[in-house]
Amino acid sequence: xxxxxxxxxxxxxxxxxxxxxxxxxxxxxxxxxxxxxxxxxxxxxxxxxxxxxxxxxxxxxxxxxxxxxxxxxxxxxxxxxxxxxxxxxxxxxxxxxxxxxxxxxxxxxx
Amino acid sequence: xxxxxxxxxxxxxxxxxxxxxxxxxxxxxxxxxxxxxxxxxxxxxxxxxxxxxxxxxxxxxxxxxxxxxxxxxxxxxxxxxxxxxxxxxxxxxxxxxxxxxxxxxxxxxxxx
Numbered sequence: 001x002x003x004x005x006x007x008x009x010x011x012x013x014x015x016x017x018x019x020x021x022x023x024x025x026x027x028x029x030x031x032x033x034x035x036x037x038x039x040x041x042x043x044x045x046x047x048x049x050x051x052x053x054x055x056x057x058x059x060x061x062x063x064x065x066x067x068x069x070x071x072x073x074x075x076x077x078x079x080x081x082x083x084x085x086x087x088x089x090x091x092x093x094x095x096x097x098x099x100x101x102x103x104x105x106x107x108x109x110x
Numbered sequence: 111x112x113x114x115x116x117x118x119x120x121x122x123x124x125x126x127x128x129x130x131x132x133x134x135x136x137x138x139x140x141x142x143x144x145x146x147x148x149x150x151x152x153x154x155x156x157x158x159x160x161x162x163x164x165x166x167x168x169x170x171x172x173x174x175x176x177x178x179x180x181x182x183x184x185x186x187x188x189x190x191x192x193x194x195x196x197x198x199x200x201x202x203x204x205x206x207x208x209x210x211x212x213x214x215x216x217x218x219x220x221x222x
Contacts, residue, residue: 002152032210041114041200042153044210087152095207097143097168100153 001025003090005101012078012108020073020104022088031064031071032089032098035082042087045073078108113137114214116201122220129188131217133201140206142184144168144176147198147216159184191221 003024010018022031030049034042048064048071059076075082085105089098117132135142141160145153145168155168157176165176173195177185184203188195198218202211 005152030208034211034213041213041215042211044212047208047210049208089153089211091207097155097158097166098211099155099169100145102150102152 002099003088003101005086005088005104007104008102009105010107012106014080014108014110015077016108018075018078018106020075020086020088020106022071022073022090022101024069024090026069026092028064028066028069028090029093030091031062032091033062033071033073034087034089035084036087036103037084075106078106080108080110082106083108114201114203114212116199116214116217118217119215120218120220122222123188123191125192125221127188127191127221129191129219129221131186131188131199131201131219133184133186133214134182135184135203135212136182137203137205137212138181139203139212140181141204142178143202143204143211144174144184144186145200145202146170147200153200156186188219191219193221195219196221 006021032047033045036042062073064071085103087103089100114135143158144156159165159178175187200216201214204211
């Protein structure tokens with residue numbers, strides 16, 4: 001079953017922060033985050049494993065709440081280069097394939 | 111860097127044609143995947159393979175088949191193309207489970 005991402009779209013000014021959420025109705029083993037720019041391939045950002053962890057990646061970080069089966073991606077002090085569509089992918093068990101959410105379109109304006 | 115190469119960027123095929131989409135990765139990854147991407151639906155898994163000659167159905171395998179004769183190459187086959195298979199097709203690979211995927215640039219297929 002596809003995870004649900006929210007919001008579906010967000011518009012920011014440079015320097016503003018954003019949070020993208022990814023929720024599943026099933027227990028998860030891991031959550032992946034990817035960013036896809038228009039006309040390009042999705043690019044891997046980070047993976048979070050069950051056990052509840054948080055990871056950082058420059059000004060982009062993420063958390064995974066195992067009890068809620070929810071992951072959040074945090075974009076801090078957004079830059080123009082952050083624009084794109086963000087996808088979460090969830091894995092229910094180790095060795096399963098990823099199921100992706102519908103995506104969140106992020107636009108950062110000057 | 112791992113490279114995943116899809117043979118065609120754009121394809122136009124006629125209804126009923128047999129269509130082959132090719133994907134090659136250059137880093138000895140065990141796992142390879144085929145997804146289709148449609149607006150609002152995200153990426154949906156068609157098939158994946160965890161070893162040569164091994165394949166598993168994903169969420170939407172109907173109308174598709176796959177072939178993996180060599181570790182580096184994973185082919186998606188549309189047995190008889192239909193207009194509802196017009197989509198962006200993305201190939202991906204990963205070293206083992208628990209690692210991030212590397213995606214190819216995609217093939218935009220139009221079936222007329």
